[in-house]
Amino acid sequence: MLKVLKPKFLITGLSIALVATVLVLIPVFAKQGGVDTARAKSIPYAISQGSAISFETFSEMDSQTDIVVKGIKIGVEEVIMKKDVDGLAIDYRTLSNFELSDVFKNNTDQKLSSGETIIVQENAAVDSSRVYSTLGYQLMNENEEYLLFLRESLTDPGVYIIRGVVYGKVPTTNMGMLSKDATNAQFQGDEDTREQLEVIFEVAREAYLN
Numbered sequence: 011m012l013k014v015l016k017p018k019f020l021i022t023g024l025s026i027a028l029v030a031t032v033l034v035l036i037p038v039f040a041k042q043g044g045v046d047t048a049r050a051k052s053i054p055y056a057i058s059q060g061s062a063i064s065f066e067t068f069s070e071m072d073s074q075t076d077i078v079v080k081g082i083k084i085g086v087e088e089v090i091m092k093k094d095v096d097g098l099a100i101d102y103r104t105l106s107n108f109e110l111s112d113v114f115k116n117n118t119d120q121k122l123s124s125g126e127t128i129i130v131q132e133n134a135a136v137d138s139s140r141v142y143s144t145l146g147y148q149l150m151n152e153n154e155e156y157l158l159f160l161r162e163s164l165t166d167p168g169v170y171i172i173r174g175v176v177y178g179k180v181p182t183t184n185m186g187m188l189s190k191d192a193t194n195a196q197f198q199g200d201e202d203t204r205e206q207l208e209v210i211f212e213v214a215r216e217a218y219l220n
Contacts, residue, residue, distance in 0.1 A: 080157050090102065
């Protein structure tokens with residue numbers, strides 16, 4: 011059953027209350043390559059716990075997804091980072107270049123084909139001091155293969171949004187992808203969501219890759 015996660019406080023490390031969100035600083039090693047993380051070595055994550063759609067099962071996510079593709083992140087198109095007068099991040103996103111190797115589903119008017127590069131919005135961004143992340147989303151590693159469940163952006167033509175923020179980014183291999191070891195992890199959120207993702211990701215790989 012589709013549900014919406016309500017804003018909540020996550021008491022882990024240093025918490026900063028921001029209206030309807032909470033930023034939690036978690037020290038990790040930022041492993042992602044590319045210009046968006048070239049400056050990032052050992053810097054903290056600031057995780058925002060806001061409202062977002064979540065999925066109980068793979069079948070729910072799949073049935074509500076118009077686009078399913080496989081490919082690799084090959085670079086960064088743009089890093090969007092907006093802060094208020096007090097220096098607090100109010101908008102942060104990374105627009106990544108994603109090269110398609112397979113298009114498994116496309117129920118849209120847009121033509122998508124293997125070999126094409128599309129722009130995928132990732133709900134995280136890096137500045138000089140930390141990684142800002144929504145719901146523990148961790149930026150895709152460059153040149154690693156992912157199965158993505160996407161929708162078209164309603165406001166930015168040509169940009170594709172990952173379904174459920176953290177749910178629709180599925181590593182094609184499960185070797186350490188959700189490890190608690192920060193050098194391997196590709197998710198920085200809570201343990202309950204981590205366990206749920208492990209199940210959904212495994213079923214997704216079986217459905218589309220096996």
